Amino acid sequence: MKRLLLVTILAITTVLMLGRNNCATGHEPATERNYRQDMRDFVQGISVYAKRIKPNFIVIPQNGHELLTENGEETGTLALTYLDAIDGVGREDLCYGYDSDDAVTPALEREHMVSFLDIAEKSGVEVLVTDYCSTQSFVDDSYYQNAARGYISFAADQRELDNIPDYPEYPYNVHVSNVTSLREAKNFLCLINSGSFPSRDAFLHAVRETDYDIVIIDLFYEDAVLSSSEVASLKIKANRGSRLIIAYVSMGEAEDYRYYWQTEWETDPPAWLSEENPEWPGNYKVQYWNKDWQNIIYGKDDSYLKKILDVGFDGVYLDIIDAFEYFEDQ
Incomplete structure (x- = not known):
């Protein structure tokens, strides 16, 4: 009994001493990172910064739909601060492309994604779906299914997102009205890789000749930033209605072809740079x-x-x- 009492006293003393040492050094006891909240905080910081400069600036995170609820479950408490920070959510492979391009996404996976995307819609956050399919009947079905759910969609026939699809000839639900918000948009084009175009002028001309309500492109053509006049010229559809031009940013990976990349990182990487993504060479966690x-x-x-x-x-x-x-699996 005395031995048990002594052990108990020593244990309590140790805990108290650790707490005292933590207070004295200013360090909190080590806790496990909440990687999901870290990502929410990152997106929220981007939103606050951008909207302070441009109040109507649109923020659209792609995938990671589990962030919409606090526990990552479709029945969980809404992550209200995160939802308030974003204007739309992007989702790839909802109807086609989940396992492979031009293949139907399994029903179980699709319905799981839909349960979260509907949370976004009900919270006033627009949904933008990119399906990967090229068979014309699949393309038609993709647009039909997404429209039936109230989602804006784009059927990409190339995973690299480096072209303007030939089919359909005109954007789904094309119209001449001005588009000044996501809510007014009925279609979009995701063209984040411009390398297949022979020149900067050819790329810009091709985009100007479309009637998509939203165009998602890169800030750069090759290594040069698009100018303000070039961006402004893209905001007018071929049918003369106005539209939205959105910039693509990879915030969860560093890309070795970007302006910020330092050559010395290959041998002496910064502490925050992790391993290369084997599916996308040149992209680093x-x-x-x-x-x-x-x-x-x-x-x-x-x-x-x-x-x-x-x-x-x-x-x-x-x-x-x-x-x-990725970090949860480490």
């Missing part, structure tokens, strides 16, 4: 909660987001939101 990485993306005059704002984009399309899955 990042500790996205790290302030040094976040400073590259937003918050400073030379940040990626400030460059986007400076040339007049209407919003930002944030990719690799689901990077939290």
Whole structure:
């Protein structure tokens, strides 16, 4: 009994001493990272920064739909601060492309995604779906299914998103009205890789000749930032209605062809740079909660987001939101 009492006293004393030491040094006891909340915080920070400069700036995170609820379950408590920070959510492979391109997404996976996307819609957050299919009947079905759910969609016939599809000849639900918000849009084009176009002028001309309500493109053509006049010229559809031009940003991975990449990182990488993505060579996982990485993306005059704002984009399309899955699996 005395031995048990002594052990108990020692245990209590140890806990108290650890607590005292933590207070004395200013360090909290180590806790497990909440990678999902880290990503929410990152997106929320981007939104606050951008909307302070341009109040109507549009923020659209792609994938990572589990962030819409606090526990990542479709029945969970809504992540209200996150929902308030975003204007839309992007989702790939909802109807086609989940297992392979031009293949139907399994019903179980589709319905799981829909349960979260409907949360977004009910919360006033627009849904943009990119399906990957090229068979014309699949393309038609993709547009039909997404429209029936109230989603805006794009059927991409190339996973690289480097072309304007020949089919359909005109954008789904094409119209001549002006589009000044996501709510007014009925279709979109995702054309984030311009390398298949022979020149900068050819790329810009091809986009101008379309009637899509929203066009998602890169800030750069090759290594040069698009100018404010070039971005402004893209905001008019071929049918003369106005539209939204959104900039693509990979915030969950660093890309070795971007302006911020330092050659010395290949041998002496910063602490926040993780391993290369084997599916996309040249793309590296990042500790996205790290302030040094976040400073590259937003918050400073030379940040990626400030460059986007400076040339007049209407919003930002944030990719690799689901990077939290990589770190949860480590």
